[in-house]
Structure formats: structure tokens, C-alpha cells
Amino acid sequence: MPGCERVIRAPRLTAIVSSLAVCLNPATANAHTALLGIGGFWSGVAHLLTSPDQLVLLLGLAIWTSFQNMRLDARVIGTCFLAVLAGAWVGAGMIARTGLSLAPAGAALMLAVGLAGAMRLRVGAVPLISLALAAGLACGAASVDAAADVSVALFSLGGSVAAASVLSYGLLAARRLESEWGGVARRAGASWIAAIGLMMLAFSVSGHAGWG
Amino acid sequence: MGSGLTDGFLHPLTGFDHLLAMVSVGIWGAELGAPAIWLLPIAFPLIMAFGGALGVVGVPLPGGELLIALSVVVLGVLVASARRLPIWTALTIVGVFAIAHGHAHGVELPRAADALAFTIGFVVATGLLHLTGIAIGVLAYWPRGIIVIRACGGVVAVAGCYFVYGYAWV
Numbered sequence: 001m002p003g004c005e006r007v008i009r010a011p012r013l014t015a016i017v018s019s020l021a022v023c024l025n026p027a028t029a030n031a032h033t034a035l036l037g038i039g040g041f042w043s044g045v046a047h048l049l050t051s052p053d054q055l056v057l058l059l060g061l062a063i064w065t066s067f068q069n070m071r072l073d074a075r076v077i078g079t080c081f082l083a084v085l086a087g088a089w090v091g092a093g094m095i096a097r098t099g100l101s102l103a104p105a106g107a108a109l110m111l112a113v114g115l116a117g118a119m120r121l122r123v124g125a126v127p128l129i130s131l132a133l134a135a136g137l138a139c140g141a142a143s144v145d146a147a148a149d150v151s152v153a154l155f156s157l158g159g160s161v162a163a164a165s166v167l168s169y170g171l172l173a174a175r176r177l178e179s180e181w182g183g184v185a186r187r188a189g190a191s192w193i194a195a196i197g198l199m200m201l202a203f204s205v206s207g208h209a210g211w212g
Numbered sequence: 213m214g215s216g217l218t219d220g221f222l223h224p225l226t227g228f229d230h231l232l233a234m235v236s237v238g239i240w241g242a243e244l245g246a247p248a249i250w251l252l253p254i255a256f257p258l259i260m261a262f263g264g265a266l267g268v269v270g271v272p273l274p275g276g277e278l279l280i281a282l283s284v285v286v287l288g289v290l291v292a293s294a295r296r297l298p299i300w301t302a303l304t305i306v307g308v309f310a311i312a313h314g315h316a317h318g319v320e321l322p323r324a325a326d327a328l329a330f331t332i333g334f335v336v337a338t339g340l341l342h343l344t345g346i347a348i349g350v351l352a353y354w355p356r357g358i359i360v361i362r363a364c365g366g367v368v369a370v371a372g373c374y375f376v377y378g379y380a381w382v
Binding site: 056115195201203 | 250254261262270327331339
């Protein structure tokens, strides 16, 4: 019935016109100002997402975890979330004062998770959770130099959320590759990560100017 | 970060010796079939990184450039002849060449470059070259494809001879 169609369309049109009017209404630009006070949170998120060493480590962990029992996924993500949070506090309290470099530890962890994934190493909960804990602590503590002018609490929370998100999306993607060739792709990816970790370890030992 | 990634990515692509050797590894793996088709591309980056690490920490590799040139000849001949070797022999051959190629990457890495970005770039480029080789190697499932692949192997071997000549006499 044409009449009914008009009745249904009229409110929709009104809503669209009203929305456009609201959007086009000139007002003060509020870009970023709404985030005042929680800037540290977004700094934490952005720092992790723009740190390739941490991203590669977390992706390596996701690939290796995808070869384990699916029930462990949530525990790995949860452990990593808490470990990044704790790591940032440990980093702020200890590493910032001592100036200890975590680059070799991060590289060694990258090598470990990459090798384990390339070999499709199946382990129990304890070794997997332990490595997730170590990776989270390393990511959190290594980030702390970027939290100089912001709240450590919000920064670490942002880093934790970002780390848990990267792990979750990484696991979602890796779990979709359950076919034979998908498994090969995951192992090849893990081997790339192990290769990068090995090179990073060499850069740490040699004191290369572009690393550490 | 961006320039380091680009430099690293282009490093294996702009050196014809590296490029031909990496693609040949993929083709040979495809010719050998399972498990070599997936074992070689998984093992190669790791062994190459080991060579790269040796280069970065300053361990010399005598005759490294000659080994790289020879790798192109040997891999070209193996592809052209579709030689089926036991998996451990294949891994050893590829491993020795991977160390030479990795060592060159490690030594040639500029001091000022972003080391992590450079490494990610060259590892990913190497992996993609293997993938290209495997895609070409899949042609072996067609009778005419086998001829094309063997011809490609011959061309690679001739190019390798040119590299060896260039190393030894120029």
C-alpha cells in the first residue's frame, strides 16, 4: 500500500534530516579535548600498537597459542593483560631508575615463541602461561619510558587493553587457519618471528646503533 | 621506521643473486613435494637469521659472496634437473646457502638503519620470494609446466654462472 510506505518513510526522512542538521550545526571543535585526563590511557594503547617489537612478540604468542587447546586462549589473554599492567608498574618502579635494557629479554622471548610456533610445540598450561606472563611483563616494562609525562596507571591500563586486543585478534585470525595449509602458514609466520628475534638478539649483543 | 622497513624489504629484491636463490628454494621445495614444500620455507628464515646474527656480531664468513653466487648455480641446476634428494640432504644444502645469504644481510645492514624494521623487511621479503617460488613450482603439476620450470632452472643456473664469473674474475 503506497500510503503505508509513506507513513513508514516519513519518520525515517525526519531522522536523517535531523541528524544532518545536528552534524552540520556549527559548534566548537572538540577534537581531543574530550579525552583530557585520560590521555595516558590512549598513550598506552598507541605505544603498544606502534611498537613493532611488542606487536611481533604478541603475534608470535598468539600463533603458538593457536596450536594448543582452545580452552587455554582466555587464560593466555587474561595473563598477558595482567602481566602488561604489572610490567608497567615494575618498569616505572625499578627499570626507570636502573636504566636496565629489556631489549635482549624481548628478543629472547620473540625467539622462544617463534621457535615453539614453528615447531608446533604442544605443551601444557604451565609453560604456555609462564611465557605469556614473561611476554606481558616484558611488554609492560619496556613501554615505561614512554609514560614519562602521563599517569602510569592509565598508561599501563591502555597497554594492557591493547595487548589483550592484539592477542585476541591474533588468536581469532590464527584459529581460522585450521586447514593443513593454514597450519603451514602459521608455522612459516612463527619462523619469521623467530628469525626476527634471533637477529634482535644479535643486535643486542653487538650493541647496534639502531636497536636497544 | 618506514625507511628501515623499505630498505630491508628491498634488499633481497634488488640483489638478483638473492632474488633468484630465494625463488629457486620455493620452486625446488614445490618440485620435491611434501614435506619439503613447507619444511624448506619454514627452516630457511631461521637458518638465514642465524647467518645474519653471525654477520651482525662480526663473525667472518670466508668466501661468503662466492657461496651466494654458487647457491644460484646449484639451486638452478637442482630445479632444472628436478633432482629428488632426501629431505635432510635438501635441508643441509639449503641451510648452508641460507647462512651465506643471511650473513650478507647482517654485514650489509647500515649502522644507522632501524635494525628491527630492516630485519622485518628482509625476512618478510624473503618469505614472499619463497611463496612466489612455490606458486611457480605448482606448475609442475601440469606436463607443460614441468618444461617451463626446468627452463627457468636452466636460466637461473646460467645467471649463477655469470655471478660466479663476476666474483672470480672481475
